[in-house]
Amino acid sequence: MATGEWMTVGVFGEEISKGKSISIIESTKDLESLDDEEKDVDTNKSSFLHAVINMVGMLIGLGQLSTPYALENGGWASAFMLVGLGAACAYTSHLLGKCLQKSPKSRDYKDIGHHAFGTNGRIIAITFIYLEIFMALVSYTISLHDNLATVFLGVDLNSSWAHLTTSQFLAVIAVLVALPSLWLRNLSSISFLSVAGILMSFLIFIMVACTGIFGGVSASHDIPVLKIRNVPAISGLYIFSFAGHIVFPNIYTAMKDPSKFTKVSIVSFSLVTTLYTSLAFMGAKLFGPQVSSQITLSMPQTHILTKIALWATVLTPMTKYALEFTPFAIQLEQNLPHAMKSRTRTIVRGTIGSILLLIILVLALCVPYFEHVLSLTGSLVSVGICIVFPCAFYTKIFWRQIGRPLLILNLILITFGVVMGAFGTVSSSKSLLRSLQRAHTS
Template sequence: MKAANCVICVEESKVCACASEANAKATSSFTHSVINMVGMLIGLGQLSAPYALENGGWSSALLLIGFGIMCAYTAHIIGRCLDDDGGGSKSYQDIGEQAFGSKGRIVASAFIYLEIFFALVSYTISLSDNLPLVLAGVHAHAPWLHLSTAQLLTATAVLVALPTLWLRDMSSISFLSLGGILMSLLMFATVAWVAAFGGVEGSHEIPALRVEMLPRISGLYMFSFAGHIVFPNIYTAMKDPSKFTKVSIASFAIVTLLYTALAFMGALLFGPAVRSQITLSMPPRLGATKVALWATVLTPMTKYALEFAPFATQLERRLPPSMSSRARRLLSGGVGSALLLLILALALVVPYFEDVLSLTGSLISVAISIIFPCAFYLRIYWARSSRASVAFHVGLIVFGAAIAGMGTVSSSQALIRSIRRGH
């Protein structure tokens, strides 16, 4: 986006703005952008990585690393698609429309809202699982509500986090992202401390490979790198968008290294007893465990604003131009708040963390993070692509579709079994 390109027409809102004004709103530095991207990626994936590695075998780490490399590349081509449109595309949906017209926008929007919804359901389930351990001994009761103590504590925590949905500036949200990163690093440090000084027999042998488990754990691994719907927001908020590829490489390298290290550490430490969230396997008597549990509880509360950012942005752009900015913010914040309450209700009704997370990764994250970016790129750059480039991107699409299909079937069956056992 250059100041010389003085007019950019945004069709949805029928508002024209100077590129110089858009640049004035681009306040994120390289460091801010890395913080936002790492903050978007890091979180639930590290909790489930040891469980996935132990169930899939140590060689399944190659799948984890492979997903990290593929998603770093698809983040790069998202930036290429935004470059090609000369600043006209501002969001993931815009890229879908740029590639496939209104149908592309509709499909992209549907998957984006599904990913936001189910990701936040998973975060809230994690909050519900860990919060009672953090506040062990606390008893809450509401005579007019048929909820357990754990459910009431979870509802209270979500209500505390709800005001963050009203934030819009990416630089402000980056402080929440930084908080999420610090919590994640704290979790990693506490697991390492338990391995070194916690008195846990950490000599379990990880199986080489369990082929039958790969479809299910692929969803857990894939969810670890699902953040592509926010990447256009990060790109457009950058002072220098030409550095977006470097931001992607740095961010995915950090996250992949952290996930892989924690996966091996947790699997070796707890072996077959490792649970779907590593914090639930740690010895409750240790102070390090309490620190890890607090970090796990606080992490979802730093995620709500960044996950909701694309939804809020699109909603505000679709509102009538005659509405004031204050009215737009009030409406989008109110809708977001209502959705978060719906997410809370679903998380309390279907509290099966690993099944919901795996299904989300397989059914939605693979499409948004691998299949769609490659399809968008092929469509936009078709006339300028070599045969080798076309074959490469088609191969990624086919691979993603195969992983998504097998993972969705496997995780859906597991979720149905969990629901039946629950009843």
């Protein structure tokens, strides 16, 4: 990740958001002027409303597809966990803002980790950040594959020469179409992809709602009260839905009035939690035990609403690759020799990005189990980034000032996060291994 001054280029020409649905690009300067080390960037241009839009847009993404599946498999009482995690993540977002206020030199998540625990804190933060991005991209590619298979259901492409099924072949084509976006150096072009991703996410929600109203599907299914055995696995799905803390420091530093960051967090998480809970109950009531891990795959296949939702889901991952790769690209270009020509830099970063994306494609095709990979990502990585680390960072930084009630609350959240992450990781790993074994034997 880049160091020094940071720039956020916006959804409306001011910031780009980075994450599952909207990406905030972390950069010391535009990639086109990376060699100009003296260029200063004014980042404090984001209003309260703009900050809320960025945070809400960043949080809404891949996780929304799985909330109905999680609620159906966990029972309606698990909605309290969903709401509770939303509240906890809003609180830890507030803690990150306090850490940044305490240390004005800190500009991003890894800087906070460094301020709290030195070099080890920075290394751990960077490791988890890149691991979450990588695993999220694998989940996006699995979603792309699954929804393409439904969009082109009944289509038979002769891809036996490549030893691929039709759905796998379509996924390969889609990734190859998205591949050139990794070669973009103009942040304005990448900003367009960010806006497209936001619109696709909202379109999916609207289409699911319209299916219940106009699609001929009756919301008549009963939701079980609680399936305690499934709670560890679905906890990973729930926490992934709120994973976005790696970019919250950038929203904070881009605000005109950072003192309002806590209000931004409260408003944003309230809106997103309401949307997730509504979608979860709506999907579970509409499709019951047959609800898919991706709500779009449960919708009536012949209905026009479904086709719109499916295409929106297909296009969403294709808008994410360049956005998610940008932090790697920035770090990579800054590590290249300064004497290297601009064209050579572009070739190096584009080539490495293409190789990484192809590796992600292969992994996604080998492990096509969306809910298990998403749950594993949430339990193994996201719970640390969203709950454990912010509480630990804040406690360490404010150790001499923190009151007993707040200390107890932070320790409870750290313990809860570690326990939830451990049980969720074990549960989702076992489910993933069982699915792989069944696929191998069949």
